[in-house]
Amino acid sequence: MICLGIEGTAHTFGSGIIEDVNGRCKVHSNVLRSYQPKEGGIHPREAANHHATYASDIIYEAVKKADIDFSEIDLVSFSQGPGLGPCLRTAATAARALALSLNKPIIGVNHCVAHLEIGRGTLDNCKDPILLYTSGANTQVIGFAEGKYRVFGETLDIGIGNCLDKFGRSVGLKFPCGPDIEKLAKKGKKYLKLPYSIKGMDIAFSGLLTAAEQYISKKETLEDVCFSIQETAFAALTEVTERAMAHTEKNEVLLGGGVASNTRLREMVKIMAEERDASFFVPSKDVCIDNGAMIAWLGCLMYNSGIRMNIEDTSIDQRFRTDMVDVTWRE
Ligand code: AMP
Numbered sequence: 001m002i003c004l005g006i007e008g009t010a011h012t013f014g015s016g017i018i019e020d021v022n023g024r025c026k027v028h029s030n031v032l033r034s035y036q037p038k039e040g041g042i043h044p045r046e047a048a049n050h051h052a053t054y055a056s057d058i059i060y061e062a063v064k065k066a067d068i069d070f071s072e073i074d075l076v077s078f079s080q081g082p083g084l085g086p087c088l089r090t091a092a093t094a095a096r097a098l099a100l101s102l103n104k105p106i107i108g109v110n111h112c113v114a115h116l117e118i119g120r121g122t123l124d125n126c127k128d129p130i131l132l133y134t135s136g137a138n139t140q141v142i143g144f145a146e147g148k149y150r151v152f153g154e155t156l157d158i159g160i161g162n163c164l165d166k167f168g169r170s171v172g173l174k175f176p177c178g179p180d181i182e183k184l185a186k187k188g189k190k191y192l193k194l195p196y197s198i199k200g201m202d203i204a205f206s207g208l209l210t211a212a213e214q215y216i217s218k219k220e221t222l223e224d225v226c227f228s229i230q231e232t233a234f235a236a237l238t239e240v241t242e243r244a245m246a247h248t249e250k251n252e253v254l255l256g257g258g259v260a261s262n263t264r265l266r267e268m269v270k271i272m273a274e275e276r277d278a279s280f281f282v283p284s285k286d287v288c289i290d291n292g293a294m295i296a297w298l299g300c301l302m303y304n305s306g307i308r309m310n311i312e313d314t315s316i317d318q319r320f321r322t323d324m325v326d327v328t329w330r331e
């Protein structure tokens with residue numbers, strides 16, 4: 001089975017082609033392009049315009065790189081949510097047009113679940129992980145329990161990536177700011193105390209953001225503030241992830257999302273996993289960030305488990321929650 005997936009929840013438009021080879025995901029191509037705001041954060045309509053401009057080029061390139069013909073595609077899938085309305089609508093429109101013109105089935109998938117499934121589909125021995133999903137807008141700790149992917153903990157205000165980007169912008173860094181903050185943090189030496197807010201299993205970052213900005217106006221060095229943000233925020237993420245692992249008695253942890261590129265976050269989660277005798281997994285970078293291949297793979301799993309959608313079922317859902325999905329393709 002060959003599936004073409006389309007991703008467009010936020011800044012990235014991507015198209016990937018995968019094949020189900022005995023239940024494992026083989027990625028044939030995975031092409032993407034990200035909208036870069038000239039200043040400030042992501043403007044949903046401008047990001048959607050970017051997606052509309054490049055959608056057909058990216059889809060054609062994905063097909064070319066996979067070295068297949070359009071007629072060999074068995075299924076089209078796309079990210080139905082959560083995400084920014086105008087971006088989701090653009091990606092969904094592209095997917096519907098493609099499925100209708102090829103006369104092939106279409107499946108809309110949950111973006112967050114796709115981050116988890118691509119880990120299971122591409123990494124050997126990653127079977128039943130707790131996913132720490134850290135991206136711009138989303139921050140969730142997700143695991144499978146009783147037929148659903150449950151959210152054990154999540155941000156109560158802003159995503160961790162958003163927190164880093166907002167802080168970065170306030171000190172003049174270029175978007176996305178995470179990579180620069182990581183570089184600066186490596187040179188930081190002094191730990192400055194920041195709010196560490198875990199409420200139950202959920203996390204809040206806006207207090208930390210405000211306090212970090214205040215340290216800058218009090219003339220603490222940018223390096224020390226970046227170091228302290230990372231140490232505090234990532235420790236909180238690691239703590240919630242560990243609690244979810246303890247609660248569910250799972251012994252695998254998987255990272256996903258753009259912030260998972262960060263070496264310090266990886267290190268902290270890896271140490272936690274080792275201390276619990278658990279396995280630590282990070283997908284390769286091309287499928288860890290927002291991408292079309294993971295959307296294709298989840299579409300394929302859903303289709304093979306018997307799920308079918310009509311065009312009427314493919315409307316987008318900006319607030320599509322991870323735990324709304326009936327997981328029919330695994331136990
Ligand atoms: P996503 O929304 O999953 O595409 O992830 C984008 C987010 O990842 C942005 O907020 C970036 O600032 C952040 N990001 C990317 N690379 C890094 C890094 N090395 N360290 C921390 N955050 C990062």
Ligand code: MG
Pocket residue numbers: 111115135257258289290
């Ligand atoms: Mg994502």
